[in-house]
Amino acid sequence: MPDGPTITTIAEHAGVSIASVSRVLNGLPTRPETERKVMRAADELGYVRNAVARSLKSRRTHQIAFAMADIGNPVYLAMVRQIQPVLKTAGYRLVLHSTDAVVADEIDVLRSLGERYVDGLIMSPIRVTDDHLKMIENARAPVVIIGLVPDGTAVDNVRADSREGVRLAVGHLHERGRRRIGFLNGPLDTVPGAARDAAFREALEECGLPYDPALVEVGDFYREAGAQAARRLLERDGDVDALMCANDLIALGALDVLRQYGKRVPQDVAVVGMDDTDLAAASWPTLTSVSLGSAERGRAAAQLLLARLEDGGRAPTVVTVPPRLIVRESTLETS
């Protein structure tokens, strides 16, 4: 692992000044002769530009970070798949951070922004604390938040409308004749968890259905947690005829458990997920799911970030992506 050559090394080998080397390397006008000498030396020495030194001067790293709560959730996958090409086209490299929904880690990523390792950050925090908000607003580089932040927070923000999403789903179940609709949610101290809880109550009311706490289970946004929640619910109440799940992973866990209990889906119990991840289309039965537009949100976030990178002065923008209900087998008509 030889210590790399620097422009100084090259300058010596080529018999020119470091300034000339730098110019050649950056494609500035140079005499062909000089250029050739420099390029040859650089090649022979296997020169690689030290990006750290370069960004110390230029204050640009050409890197952008995407901090996701759970790398195992395909919803973030869908986002990455959109963000990646947008940024790449604009000349940025995407680096990914998995925070495992640990607030401390998210804060750490935010701080690392101040450390100048990246030019900007897209972040999808699952819990938003005051610390978050403070750091976000004071961040030294552009930040885009995917998810709900309090109105008036001075930050570019891409939102899903999970409230409308839940309404769509519950309305759909109601139309299909379901009346005992269970709800498997994630933690209430998370932003999506809280939003979906409120939305569920509202949606029931709109359908004229009572809110029955016995039909609600709170767990976590993972498949196994979804399975456990479903199990608890079924043990307590064998009569649910539908399950509204706060995301697809929970729904998949629920499907597993329903199968174990010998419940047919959708005949005995209809199931709806949220996020419309790839897994929804691939499960068995295929899963009806509310798309919260993760792909669109990813793309929008990337674009917002690029826009701000261009013009730091523009007013914070909020983009809201509308939900769509994707009906699949798990809620099919069963006449």
Next chain:
Amino acid sequence: MPDGPTITTIAEHAGVSIASVSRVLNGLPTRPETERKVMRAADELGYVRNAVARSLKSRRTHQIAFAMADIGNPVYLAMVRQIQPVLKTAGYRLVLHSTDAVVADEIDVLRSLGERYVDGLIMSPIRVTDDHLKMIENARAPVVIIGLVPDGTAVDNVRADSREGVRLAVGHLHERGRRRIGFLNGPLDTVPGAARDAAFREALEECGLPYDPALVEVGDFYREAGAQAARRLLERDGDVDALMCANDLIALGALDVLRQYGKRVPQDVAVVGMDDTDLAAASWPTLTSVSLGSAERGRAAAQLLLARLEDGGRAPTVVTVPPRLIVRESTLETS
């Protein structure tokens, strides 16, 4: 977005020299009085250390990259989950790169090593070209490769034994009385694809079964590709009684298709996957799979990297993780 204060700013505010500021910030012995002044100024100004400048000097970034071929493959997830804590404990932050198995992107990540943005790299390339090997051996920072590289390559290397893995799986199917064993593989120009192809032929021979090209399909390592491959195979030959799949995603795709064709698993067709990802345990029926020890491989890779970071001189190490067959419903005895 105010431009951040530097140690110079702090020094002025605190009325001390920048050297003292640096010392305090790095916890070097300082007079309490000075320390207090500095800390107060730093606090008030909201100082964040400029990591870029710091690493220009220290030649350390405290960041390590993990470049994976496909962020959507849970096998990498399992690795990340192991790598993350090991590195974190040692004071490194893990940054993830998804190369989508594009060779150019992998080379780019390798080059970025020379750019000094990270102190080391763990990489799981799916295709290994000469360019790769050259760059790896000449890399300016430690690299650990997860996957097969040619013997004698001077690099720390963690391997799975997919050959033995395929043997286990095919042997298992043979024992269960299966005689027309189909094989759904990934691209043959990939390292795992080639290895598994060779292993499959060998394994058949060992069982005294003939190699029948009509029972072999080559696609890609994704679920949808697996489904397509299975479909092609079934259209051509309705009599297979087992499917050996080169990874779990392919196997899941195959399960989808078998269901569509009305084939019962395992009664009509037994299915084996590889990698033993979470999805294998969660599919329906649950999927027998060959664990190639992805978790262990991840951990080993992280440890190897740390070891080399400590001592750049040690000889390249090769760790091989043995496979294990995890039998689940998809190959259950059906007597």
Next chain:
DNA sequence: TTGTAGGCGTTATCAG
């Protein structure tokens, strides 16, 4: 067109 020199923010060495 080319070279010299200063600075980006830190750390580390060396006198005081």
Next chain:
DNA sequence: CTGATAACGCCTACAA
């Protein structure tokens, strides 16, 4: 214990 000061590798006026 503290304060100048010289790097780290690169970019960029400015001068030649």
